[in-house]
Amino acid sequence: MTTASEKSVRLAAFTEWASEHITGDEKGEAQIFLDRLFQAFGWKGLKEAGAKCEVRVKNTNGGTSFADLVWKPVVLIEMKKRGTSLSKHYSQAFRYWMRLVPNRPRYAILCNFDEFQVYDFETQLDTPVDTVKLSELSAKYGPLNFMFPGDIAPIFGNHQESVTRGAADKLAACFNSLTKRGIERPLAQRFVLQMLMALFSEHIGLLDKYLVTSILDDCKKPQDTHDLLGGLFEAMNARNGVRGGRFKGVPYFNGGLFAEPARIELVTRELNLLKEAAKFNWSKVRPEIFGTIFEHSLGKEERHATGAHFTNAVDIMKVIGPTIVAPWSALIESAKTLGELKRLLARIESFTVLDPACGSGNFLYLAYRELKRLEARIYERMAMEYKSVDPRQRPFGFVSARNFFGMDINPFAVEIAKVTMMLAHKLSIDELHINELALPLDNLDTNFRASDALINADGSRAAWFKADVIIGNPPFLGSKLLKPKHGADYVKLLRRAYPEVPGMADFCVYWFRRAHDELKPCTPIDPLAGRAGLVGTQNIRNNASRIGGMDHIVATGTIVDAVDNQPWSGEANVHVSIANWVKSKDKKLVPDYCRLWFKVDPAPGAKKRPRGTGAAAKQYELDMREVPYINSALSDKTDVSAALPLECNTMPQRCFNGQMLGHKAFLLSESQRSAIVSKDKRSSKIIHPYLNGVSALTNTVLNRYVLDFESMDQLQAATYQGAFNWVKTHVLPDRMKKAQKGKDKDGNLRPHHKAFLAKWWQLSFGRPEMLSVVKPLPRYLACAYVTKRPIFMFVSSGVRPSNLIQVFGFDDDYSFGVLQSNIHWLWFITKCGKLTERFRYSAESVFDTFPWPQSPASGDVKAVAEAARQLRAVREVALKNMKGGLRALYRTMELPGKNPLRDAQANLDAAVLCAFGFSPKRDILQQLLELNGDIADQINLGHPVTAPGIPAGYPNAAALVTKDCLGS
Incomplete structure (x- = not known):
């Protein structure tokens, strides 16, 4: 490891070389200057470090500019000729920085051969987090620590976010103390805001420098704070100024903020917090983020704003x-x-x-x-x-x-x-x-x-x-x-x-x-x-x-x-x-x-960005x-918002959300199930393996069970004595308690509490319409309800899906192929609901509007089914030696290089494209939208259409139903 003294010696040698040989010509000397700079920071040269010069960057007007040096993911460096005022060029550096994706550099430097202005645009938009003169580089290299080999965090002298957080913490802690000891909240708010303005003012020239600090130092007892700080606020509200005394010369601020000067007797802790707040350089406090950070701490005892996220x-x-x-x-x-x-x-x-x-x-x-x-x-x-x-x-x-x-x-x-x-x-x-x-x-x-x-x-x-x-x-x-x-x-x-x-x-x-x-x-x-x-x-x-x-x-x-x-x-x-x-x-x-x-995903195998x-x-x-x-x-892209729900997709219904239990006691562990069944074997008939979203994505063992009486009345349910006693003991008391707590102002049970209590032994939403479709089948299709990419799998009809599972009433390989295709995925990501990066499969917006191939040839149907089986075969082989299940397996498709799963998916996509009769040269979304409209028109005219699933009339449909499934 290089010592601090060794670093200083190398950087001092670079400074001496630059003083002797560099005149400051941007075009002629920038690259040699930068190469020697990298050498001074411990690299053999800029190319050996992985940096590139004259990197093409797209202009916002469609042209191309050239960034002087780009070292992903560390730093962008823009050189200007000696004597240039660097602050005028930050916008150029920012524009370059925005376009350098993927793997954008964390930092940016503007340099005119005499000084380095360092920017961290992720925390401070248009003000350098530090400025280092070339002559000071050997002693003040902390802001450029990221230039050394290894992930060394920089130390910035003008990092305004940290100053803002510290100042906000002190002021918020004072406010919290005031309200905690009984000071009326409106008065405490006025005091803190007037104090905030006073602290800013003595640092930005609206009040004499150190005026507020000296007043705080002169406060020895609570009465002093009442008189002195209150007097200052009153002086700041005096339209004609104060003619004499301590506050003579204090200018008039306004009659809004200071219309009611706040006078409070502060206790020692509160006075000390203000003295600590006054030590910050308030000219470095960023008003645009102060408010959010300040709010974050208000009323929250001992909770500081350190972790608060402000809007950047x-x-x-x-x-x-x-x-x-x-x-x-x-x-x-x-x-x-x-x-x-x-x-x-x-x-x-x-x-x-x-x-x-x-x-x-x-x-x-x-x-x-x-x-x-x-x-x-x-x-x-x-x-x-x-x-x-x-x-x-x-x-x-x-x-x-x-x-x-x-x-x-x-x-x-x-x-x-x-x-x-x-x-x-x-x-x-x-x-x-x-x-x-x-x-x-x-x-x-x-x-x-x-x-x-x-x-x-x-x-x-x-x-x-x-x-x-x-x-x-x-x-x-x-x-x-x-x-x-x-x-x-x-x-x-x-x-x-x-x-x-x-x-x-x-x-x-x-x-x-x-x-x-x-x-x-x-x-x-x-x-x-x-x-x-x-x-x-x-x-x-x-x-x-x-x-x-x-x-x-x-x-x-x-x-x-x-x-x-x-x-x-x-x-x-x-x-x-x-x-x-x-x-x-x-x-x-x-x-x-x-x-x-x-949003751009990081490049595969990209070097980790330096710590911010x-x-x-x-x-x-x-x-x-x-x-x-x-x-x-x-x-x-094609706007598919006009796509219509298709009656052939909804009648009969084939797409469902899974069961919502409504009470945790309906969900059993292996030992709980065994205990119930050991006392009452008949109860095993209404206890089923349970699949949730994690299981669907990771292929974990189905080791949890759901107790489901379906639509039985209470007498029918009571015949399953072990299971009935379980819910009577673990579910009924809670539902009675919630019903009582949820009464309206007239003492009446709210409708949903009343409904749950009336059938307390049943799941809150058992989805009988779903069960009526999937129970007659040997297996059904499922994917996670919340997912970035729907990964479909067959599940035994004996397994009950949670509400985090989207269920499809199909048991054939052809339907699997259509739904697992990229064509369906494209429709999904365009139509689904979104909150974070997690997408939600919505039956109404995705499945109900998705047009299926119309009258595909029997050979095309067979080809889709065969490609679907081959895809699952590849998955099955790969999963034997892979941790993380299907989710981890599909993430390998994002990596470069040959991948059997990617090949199998491509074969499936080609087969599905043929079944649709789509042209690969035309916009797929546009073709799907046109097909959606055509099907809707045919339905309105009373003409037959091809519904989801195996097309009617396909010979030997049974051959498309194989046996592999989860939970079999």
Whole structure:
């Protein structure tokens, strides 16, 4: 292992060499400089380390650029000539970084031969996490630790996330202490927010440096904090200033945040927490993430914000970039006259932004920052290109926090959002060096509203602020969780207020629908308005959620930029979709191409990415393709949302969800089953092997059993004495208890509790309709209900499936082949329900609409069946020596190289394609959609069609039914 002194010696030698031989010519010296840099960090050279120079990177405009050095998965390095201001080029590095997938580098470096600016875009978007001068490299190489061989974590001096977390923890702990000892919550909130502003202010020049720190040091007893801190807050609210004394010279902040100066006698622990908070450099605290981290710790004793996930700025920019920055930038850069620039300046002053689920204001903060940069760019162009313009003169007003509006159901989050936006103005002045007054702060009491954004208490629709654009990430909540989370009464009012949104739509869909309706149309007269960008659950592009939201949006609007699927960086553990759209169909108002972003899996065998710093977390990579359109399913592929349920697929029903037990005592272990049967052998008839989703994917032994009386009445069930006594002892008491606890306000049993109690010995949902189909068969088909790829298997009809199993009433190899084909898989992933990366097999949207081959030739049916048997034979052989079952086996298909399973699947796919009569050169989804429509038309005309399963009239159908199955 190389010692620290040896590292310093090598790096010092490199610095000396560079000083002697490098003049700073970007084109002529970059590669030799970088090669020597790698040598200094312990490599033989950059090529030996695996790095490449002049790497082609696609431009956002369709062209090609060249990155100076790419070392996957470690770092991207962009060189600029000596003397260049590197901060102006971070956006170029960020664009390159976004496109370097798969296996994107973790870090980026901008270098002008004299200093290295280090970026970690996953945690800090446009500010370096550290800057290292070449002359200091031998002593300060910690920020570049990732350049050494081995996974050595870097040590950053400007890692603002860690500073923010520490500061948030101290302030939140103080708040928790106040409320715990009985200080009224509104007073505690006012105190903490006023303290927050004061701490920021002494570090960003709104208050004298060390003023707050010295006040805290002078507080020796509780009365001091009441008088001194309270006095400071009062001075910050004095419109005409304080004429004398300790607070003379404290400027007026505003009458909103400080309208009621908070005076509290702090105990020693609380004072110490504030003193510790004051030690942080609050100029490094990031307002856009502070609120979320701060909220995470409120009211949670001893729970720190260390593990809290905030919404990453990179993710927020996936909304703000397309919805605000891109259209504004296009107009600013294309303006050809001073008059045009002046008109844009006048427009930006009145431009308004709404976040109807604003939380602590992180989306609005970044939107403000970007609008101020755009405003500065207008002034920059005016001053550079027109000598008549004095850059010091501001002929118009300016973008302020009053341009932004927010709503949220959490009152304290709204108050935090106000403070966040108040700070935004001063921080923009400092960043852009603009001539604006930082004080007084904008009073935002009329810009933010703490209320339900959807409905009022009386059930009427809540009013929204009028705005040019709408942004945000509304709550992630599936339709089935609405009642448990908000109550039946709320859901009833919600659905009555929004009858156009299907009842099975996810909660966020109401925001998408409402946002589109609230927008004024985008027009040639005002092309910057009528735009929106929202984050939603993956389900916004599927089924009822798509019908309620995106279908409505694309009817009168155009999606211009979308992310089809990515993990969310915020608190919710979900995969999300992001849609940015314009309320117009006018081709002149939308780009010539749309941008569709999609998640990229790591390259097989890719080198592990270096460890990051902080808690940024759910690592993934997105790539983008430019497409002519994006449909309501957030895809550029054939939109199959118009596919119709087919009567031949539903009558008779062949696809079912498995049994939902309703009580854990219905599920037995091997020993419990044996104990019951040993006392009553007859009970063995109603105790069955049980298959759950894990068993289906991993081929584990069926060692659990379900006790199922099916639809027997109580007297019939009682004849199975052992089993009946078991449920009487272990199920009945719980169901009685729950029924009593679940009584409504009038003392009546709720309907579902009443139904379960009436048949307490039966499973909650025993699926008698499913059993009527599968029990007569020797075996049935099954796959996991939640899966990324349906892996089908035959199961003995004596085995009962759980609700995590999707059941298909077929026992033949031909049906197995059709369902296991890639054609069916493509239909599944396009039509299924999604929340995270896990896809859900929905009978209604997938199976009921999936068209089967129509009148296939007998030879084609036989070929599919034979290919299906061969596929299962390959699986069976491979599984004998493979741990992890079918799931592990199918994952091998993602790896390069020859694979017998992949070959068998290809043979099956070819046979199924022939059975369908499809052309491999045409879009499969389009052919399936056309076939779906043809079958629906034939049914409506009363003509015969080929239903799922073995085609009617196939000779010797029995030969297609073999015997292999799980549980036989």
